[in-house]
Every structure is written in structure tokens, then in C-alpha cells.
Amino acid sequence: MHLTNTVLLELYSKMRQTREFEEMAVKLFAQGKVHGTAHFCIGEEAAGIGVGHALDQDDYILQTHRGHHQAIGKGINLNHMMAELLGKESGCCKGKGGSMHIADFSVGSLGANGIVGGGLPLSVGAALTQQYLGKNAVTVCFFGDGAANEGSFHESLNLASIWKLPVLFVCINNQYGMSTHISKSMNIDDISIRAASYNMKGLSLDGNDVVLVYKETLKAKEYVKKHGPMLMVLHTYRLLGHSKSDAQVYRAKEEVKSWRKKDPILLFRKYLLTEKKIPETVLKQLEDQAAQDILNALAFAESSPEPMAEKLFEDIFAD
Amino acid sequence: MHLTNTVLLELYSKMRQTREFEEMAVKLFAQGKVHGTAHFCIGEEAAGIGVGHALDQDDYILQTHRGHHQAIGKGINLNHMMAELLGKESGCCKGKGGSMHIADFSVGSLGANGIVGGGLPLSVGAALTQQYLGKNAVTVCFFGDGAANEGSFHESLNLASIWKLPVLFVCINNQYGMSTHISKSMNIDDISIRAASYNMKGLSLDGNDVVLVYKETLKAKEYVKKHGPMLMVLHTYRLLGHSKSDAQVYRAKEEVKSWRKKDPILLFRKYLLTEKKIPETVLKQLEDQAAQDILNALAFAESSPEPMAEKLFEDIFAD
């Protein structure tokens, strides 16, 4: 499969936007400008972007609490996501969701979930709708390695399997659930073997290789439309702590260091320069643009009003 | 492994007691003498008895809603179980549990469960106690093929695996969860392959062969004490309907008929007569005794008083 430079640069651009978004968010938290918490995906961008960018407008995604890259991959408006982080009326969830509940139905994001594993059953339902209505579309359900130990994982994969639903289960294995290394939460090395329990295809990939992730997602999309669900595990690493405050005493500095060398953005940049011969100036320009996009988003968010008190009572029920 | 005739006849005796108990229960329901419902294990006796009889006093079992054989296998007092079925004060649960909640802590039965899959997490806890206190004992958790699709199955097997607990998970695969054939509730033929998701040993056996089940349970007991949990699947068949009233329109009469030929009690009787050369008179005597045991149990139960109204308020809290 050959990827055009356009696509490659789109991927690079979204990865950079994600990184800039996250670094800005880290800063905002450090400055005490954001109430609440957020979970950063720095180091995991290839997974969210590689998958999300391979999807079509009609495809759905269910995001995780660590889902900024997933949202950007699927095409969320950065201004609206930043405004949401700041709890503003102009946020994609009108300031009611925050980072843990980023959603944008207009681009097919059915929302991030604060409940680990909570999105899995929902994804089965979204795919059921697609199948029921005969849509030529898929649902992607993101979840973490930790979530793979929730009962909802088991029930959802089984149900999707017997109904042959067009859902792609994407496990972003960043090695940790909070402070718990995967070796302490399960006795297997590779979560993709769990697919066999449902007679489902399982695939295990280097989640830091955005080109690989993108290509395999394109294939997987066609596969699940035809054959029903598939489990795709993307191996990556959470470079920062679990959430805004985490001293990370549970893991060795060396471990983090060694993964920093595998930073998916660095790897991809090198690939673009050396293998794809993209001039550095082109990349630099995209990088600057991404930084600017985030500054713009911040300006948008900061200049947006807080929701009025009476909004508290809105949208509890639909009419 | 050689089984003495004593053991073989104990197994036979318990199987016959179970069958007599169940047939009596069917009759009592038909006569309207019992309030509520019960789930019959006719055809599945080899599973419950083969496993239960292989256990020691200190071992625990967690039973299912269809657990009369499991209780008898573990050595429950028949009078108390019959009295419980009739809701009497002298019942093993003082008439408060009924068939779905048969329990006798004095013989290590920690209770039957009305929630499909509900016993799995409890069994992990019971085995945790055994490991924590350094007991040389195991916990057996019975559950059905249908229960293997509950989230609790997944979470419990995973937790038992990472803690290397001495628990033997016994799936009684009687082909149906209520009216739903296993082929409609999962996409795999053999539930034991799910053990791989937890790096656990899985074993699949003819659950109608009581000698096999008994022997393999003895081995499994030693295995789990040493290596941690194991999943044992016993293939059998539910010869009656799901519960007291079930027209069974969802399955072919021929299917039931063909399994009647594999009735574990008939098979075992033949084995005892032909391979083990046990005289028929000996078997006949055990059969009569089993029938008599159940008549005695019924007499005991019928002559026992109903619980007094004030018992309603007893045993909600322990002191």
C-alpha cells in the first residue's frame, strides 16, 4: 500500500497538533488555569492519529479518558476541544464534560469515557446501528490495557462476535493502567490473544509506527465490514504520568528514557526526512502551523464565556 | 489411577440420590407442593458428583442455581436440602433460600447463586482466604456455559490467575443457557480455550463420565494447589427443561433423545456391571437405598414446621 505525501503530512500535522495541544494542557494545569484533571497521551500519538485518520466521516469512534489524539485523529475542531478543556460554553460539550468527556458527534466521536471499559458496550450498540441500517461504516472502540481486564471487555467482544458487527476494537497498550504495569494486571504478554476467546481475529502492532497503524487500520476497516469484529492491539508507552499529578515512583527513569527514544513523532519525522525525502522546511512549517493552531485554539477558548448558571439545568433530558 | 469399589459405589450412590431427589422435586412441583422454582440437573449428575466427591472437607464449593448434584457431591445432608426445598425451618437455610440458594457451610458449600456468574468473584475470595491462611485446600467454582459470557467470568479468572489462587473453575457445559444453545451465545465450540486469555490451564472433558470427572478432579486439585487456577469444562446435557415450566420448543426432541442414551447414570451402571463386575444386586440395593433416603428426607421435610413469622427479621445482620 502506497501512501501519498499528502496523507503522510496530514498524519504528521495531526500528531504535532496533538503534541502541542497536550503540552499546552500540561502547562495550563501547572499554572492552575484548569480545574479538574486530564490524562495525557504524549508518546502515544501514533496510535490515536494513525487509527483516527484512517476512518471516514460516517465511522464512529468511542474514546477513552486519554483521548485527545483519538479526537484529533477523527477530526475534531481544536478550538472546541481547547474550550472544553477550559470548561467554556463554546467547548464541544459546552463545558460540561471536560477532558474526560470530549465528544463531537458531528465528526463521529461518540465521546470519551471516564469509566475504564465503559465505552466497549456502547461501541457494540453503535456498530449494531450501522449494521441494522445497512451503513457502509465501522465503529472503532478505543480502550487501554487496563480496560482489557474489565468485564465489559469480555461481554462486548463476545456480543460483537456473535452478531458479526463492524466494530474494530483498538487496545492502546501503553504498558500501564495508572501505576500498574501490565505484567501485574494480567498473566499474558499480548492482549491480542484474547481475541481467540471470541473466535475473533487478533492483531498486535507497533503502536509507535504511525504509517503501520494507519495502513493496518485501513485494512482492518475493510475486514470488519466484511467479517465482523477484530481486536487490534497497539503497543506504545505513556511518557508522562497517569494524570496531571503523578510522581511516577512506580517505574524506573531508565524505562521512560528508553521509550523517549521511540517517541513516535521523532520516529516519523526521521522517516519523512530520510525515507520520504520531505524537505525539513516543509516539516518545520507544519510544526509551526500546529503550534499556531493551538495558540489560536487557546485564544479562542480564553476569550469564550463561561456557561451561565442556568445552563446547569439544560440537556438533562431530550425533548 | 485405580479407584476402589468403595469409591465407585459411593459415586453411584450419590448419583442415584441426586436423581431420586430431583425426580421427587419434579413431582412435588407438579403437585403444586412447592412454591417458587427449581432447576433440575437430571442428566448432569456425573459432573456435580464426580467433582464434589473428589473434594475434601476443607475444600469449598460455590454452587449454581442448578446445583443439587453439586451439593450432594460435597456431602450435604439430604434431609436439610429437602426441607429447604419445602421452605421449612429445618432446611439448610432455614427456609429462606430455597433451591436457588442451597448452602451448607458445615460441609464447605458456600452457597448456590441465583445470579448467573455471581459465584465466580466469591470463589476468588474464598481461595484467597485459603492461600492467605496457608490452608492445604482448594475452592471449586461451578458455573454454566451461559455464565461464561458474563463479565464476572473474565474478571475472576484473570484475578485468580495473577494471584495464583487455588481455585478450580468448573464449567458445566450442558449446551444451553435457558433456551439459548451455546452456538448462539458464543462463537467457540470449547469454552476451555478461554483459559488462554489468562495463561491458565484449560481442560475439556466428557462430563457424563463420572469416573473420568472424578479422577481428573483429583489431579486438578493437586495442580491448583501447586500452580494456581485451572479451568475445567465438563460437557454434558440438560435432559429436562430449564426450570419447572418449560415447553422446550427451542430444541428438537431427537436431540434430547440421543442424549438420553448417554445418561450418565445408565452409562456408569453399565460400566460397574460389565467392567467392574459389580453384582446387579449390589447396585439394586444402593438404588433402593437412595430412593429410601429421599423418601426419608421428604418425610423429615414434611414433618418439619414452617418458620415462624418473626424469623423474617432474623439474620439480616450478624452481631
Added chain:
Amino acid sequence: MREITYAEAIREAMSEEMRRDTGVLLLGEDIGTYGGAFGVSRGMIEEFGEKRIRETPISEAAIVGAAAGAAMTGLRPIVELMFSDFITLAMDQLVNQAAKNRYQFGGQGSVPMVVRAPSGSGKGAAAQHSQSIEAWCCHVPGLKVVVPSTPYDAKGLLKSSIRDNNPVVFFEQKLLYPVIGEVPEKEFSEDHLIPLGKADIKKEGADLSIITYGRMVHLSLAAAERLHSLGIKVEVVDLRTLVPLDSKTIIDSAKKTGKVLVVHEAVKTGGFGGELVSTIVDSEAFCSLTSPVKRLCGYDVPIPYNKNLEAYAVPTEESIYKTVLGMMQR
């Protein structure tokens, strides 16, 4: 009007709405050929096929969650939970997902689904199959809660629930399934909609108000009948929906009679009765009250298996009768 059972009324409501709207489908365990644990969906698979009468594995969290996901994307699923007690297994999907999604996403999407939940005691099914847990659901913003007492109400309320754009938990008391009652003739069936949030005064009276719902409506009416012959005129208010609650009807009734007895089968402590009492005593009805507002509810015990104990655990016609008498004699 023709007479059918409560179970049939529910089946008719589902079938009519499924004919009317192809987005409506039914999910649950053994709802196909078997017809569901209580036979409610019997025959529906023949008409609607496996695509719309979708049998599931025993996976309550996934069933309710899948319904929520389908609802968010354009369908109108009905879930039959085999027993309302199994809400415990799907509580996250119901409470944290279905009920909150619209709100936490700032009004994006809606979750039009119905969870049908057979509830209550009386069948000898013991502690894990006999609970009345409607109060939990009432304590969750974003959920609507319905507990119909008659075939007429069951049908009209279920049709409204299916058309409602929000998650509705629809409690069906198991002992009511065989109860027979009038429903509109077939030709008026389609339009037989009862709005959520409107109580129904099942019997008018001036001396004392019984505020109740579900099966207890029947027992209250029977008790009221007996009390009538003693000259005591009891008003029986059937709430029909707990959320949204028709406070006005309750308060008006309390103002009229000055004496209120709240009756429900669910255990007393933490039950919805507390909400009803509070609604009254924090209203203008407070000044009209001539005696303490009483609750007659299930005792605070798990439901036992033994038939006598089970019957003793919850209010009966007799205990309602006696409680009213006691209140009137004071």
C-alpha cells in the same frame, strides 16, 4: 372495551411501536422462541424476525450498553432484563452512560431506550429475584421511571416510553402479568398514549389519601373498598410514573384529605416513599395535614423463599386496611 392481560398489553405496545417505527427493536435473553422468562414477547419473533427480536448471551452490562450505543446513533432499543434485580449488573451502563451521556456531552445526542424490568416479590424466587429497586433509578438524573399498575396504563405508558427520547426504566411487577383489564379496542390502539408524569386518581375520596403505584394500587383499592363500608372514604392515587413525578396531584390530594399514607412494596428505608412524604410536607399541603404522614412499605429485609415469610415481608390488603383504620381512629 376489550380485556387483556398486563403481559399482553405490554406485548401489544411493543408490537404496535415496532410496526410503526422500524427503528424499534427488542434485545434480551431468551426473548425469541422461548418468549422471555415471563412469556411477554411470545410470538414476536415470528412477526419481526431475528433482526429485530435480538436474543443475547447472558451479558447484562453489554446488553444495556449496546442498547445505549444503538440509541445514541439512531435506533430505539427496548431491553428486556429478565429480572429487575439484574440492573445491578448493568448499573454502570445505565447510570454512568445512558443517563449521563447527553448531559456530559453538552446536549449532543440523545438516548431513546427503554429498559423493561420485571420486579417484585411473590413468586418464591427469593432474595436475588424479588427486589423492588425503582428508588435507585429515581435517584439518577437523566433516567425516567415508570411503574404501571394496569393493562391500560402499561400499554399506554410503554408506548409513550418507547417514543420518549430518553432512557426510561419500565418496571413490570411480575405478579401483575396475568392481571386482566380493559384496554382500548384495536382501532384506537395506535393512539393510546399515556403521557409520562401524570398520576391517575384510581379512586376518589375525601378522608385519607393513599399515594402508591404498581401492584400496591390493587391492594389499596381493595382495602379502600372495605373501608368504604365503614364510611371511610379513601382516595387512591396511582403515580404511574415516579420520574417525572406528578407532584401537583399528590399535593392536591393531601390538601383535600389532610391525611396521607404512602404505600410501596420496596423496602422502607431509602425507598421512594421518603420522596413522596417529603414532597408533601414541604408543600402548601403541610398546613392541611391533620396527622403524621405515614409510610407502609416492605420491611427492611431481603425477600425470603418461604411462602409465608415472603408474603409477610410486603404490604397486603389487610395491612393497608389496618393502617388506614389506625390513622382514622387516632
Added chain:
Amino acid sequence: MREITYAEAIREAMSEEMRRDTGVLLLGEDIGTYGGAFGVSRGMIEEFGEKRIRETPISEAAIVGAAAGAAMTGLRPIVELMFSDFITLAMDQLVNQAAKNRYQFGGQGSVPMVVRAPSGSGKGAAAQHSQSIEAWCCHVPGLKVVVPSTPYDAKGLLKSSIRDNNPVVFFEQKLLYPVIGEVPEKEFSEDHLIPLGKADIKKEGADLSIITYGRMVHLSLAAAERLHSLGIKVEVVDLRTLVPLDSKTIIDSAKKTGKVLVVHEAVKTGGFGGELVSTIVDSEAFCSLTSPVKRLCGYDVPIPYNKNLEAYAVPTEESIYKTVLGMMQR
């Protein structure tokens, strides 16, 4: 007396009981080196090791169920659920197993376990991490329910809960963790037990009773202080345990003041406030009441993320103050 935080009080209670009884152990996610999401168990793994501070996968149903199974067989597990909202995932094991086993087995076995559940809003964690769902647990016969407001109470009540032979759900309001308060000196620590089922009058007063618990106790006391300067003497009753409920103290207080305001953070509809109001109006206190019994509770909304909206969703010192004033002026 020395002063420590609420979080430290809880840690001390656990550590002391673990030293005293080797059957006590702690189960939960990230409770080891990480010290738990709120740092409550920090340092405990160093003292007690991995055998007793047992980190688990993210499997709430299995964690709570395993605790129940261990409790039934002789241990005394404490579970730290990371957020009380996750009770939804373990609801079957808590409600259908832990709470009912002893009863449905006719008194066989007991289930001495504690589920510690950080609850409440105020941390910007939005709808799925900010709930106050104690009312659900109060509606389950077989469960005890504790919500301490101070380090002193938290310590004494947790020690009693660990020694109790029944399942106890112990709600810890997250905003209280850093709150500092007096607790007995180390040499009296061991015996610092507060019995479950005894309310504490945190402030005496003759004009109006606030019945409340948890964090709202502090806000009520602050409001009461301000009201005092207006000559209004508010009594603040801290329930401390909701089940068993100390009805006597509540009723006595209501009789004394004749005016009652019930305050809790949980959403109003279906909340435990209804139980409290009903307890009062169906008691001899009814005749002493001089005005409607009021509830001031969380609004019936999911907790939103935005800081201002979040704060607006639940009672504040100001809203308590104003509500009391309103009641007194009538």
C-alpha cells in the same frame, strides 16, 4: 489532642486494625507504591507488604466479590474503590451477594468487609466521578452505611466498621481528605471506636435543626455560626451513619426546635433526605413542627465539569444560610 487530616485518620484506622488483626487486608487499584488515587494508603505497603496491601487489576466486580468471598471464609477485607461511582460496576456483588448471603443462607456465615468509597463533587471530575450515591446503599437490607465528616469520626467509625461483622459501605468525601481535625493521642488510638448508629450533635441550638452528614456538616456549621450572630440558634446534627440510623437523636432534635432542614450533597430526588424527613413526620415530633420540613440538596443534575456550574450544583454555606433565614422569617 493532636491534629491530622481526614486522609491520615483513615490511614491510621486501617493501619492500627491491620496491626491488631492479621485477618484485615486491603484490596484495590493502585493502592501500593502509588498510595491510592488520593494517597490514602500511602506508605502502607512498606509496612504490610504485598500480601496484605493487594493491588488488583481494574475489575471492580471481582474485587468486591473477592472481598465478599474472603469475608465469608474468615478474613476481614477492606476494599478501596477508587471512586464511589464505580460501585455501579460492583453492584451485583455488593447488593446481591455481600448484603444478602447471610440472610438467604439462613444465618450461615457472615460478611465482615468494608468498601471504602471516595465520593462527592468539587474536584472538576465531572459526571462519572462526582456522584453521591449513598442513598442506594441505604436501600439495601444487609448493608451498613457510614459517611464521616471529621478526622475524629472517620478514624473511630472506620475502626468500628472494620470490626463490624457485616458489609459496610464507607463513603469518604474527596473534598474532606485534606481537612484537619483533632484525633486522640497515639496512646489512646487503639480504643478510639465510635459505634455505628450514633449521631453526633455537632452544635446545639434551640431554633432550628439541620440534619446532615459528611461535608455538609462543615458548611452547616459555618452557616450556623453566621446565623448565630443574627440571634438564630441552629442545632447541627451530624448523622455519621445512615444505616443504622439514629432516629432518636433526629426526632428529639426536631421536637426541641420544631423546625427542620435536611441537607445533603446528593441529588434531591430519591435521596436519603426523604428518609430523614419521613422519619420525623411519622414520629411524635410531627406535632411539634411549626413549619414545613425542608430539604436542601444537590440539584437533580449530573455534576458538570465547569467549576462554577459544579459549585452551583450542590448546597453551599451561602445557600444553607439563606434557606435557614427563609425558614425563620416565615
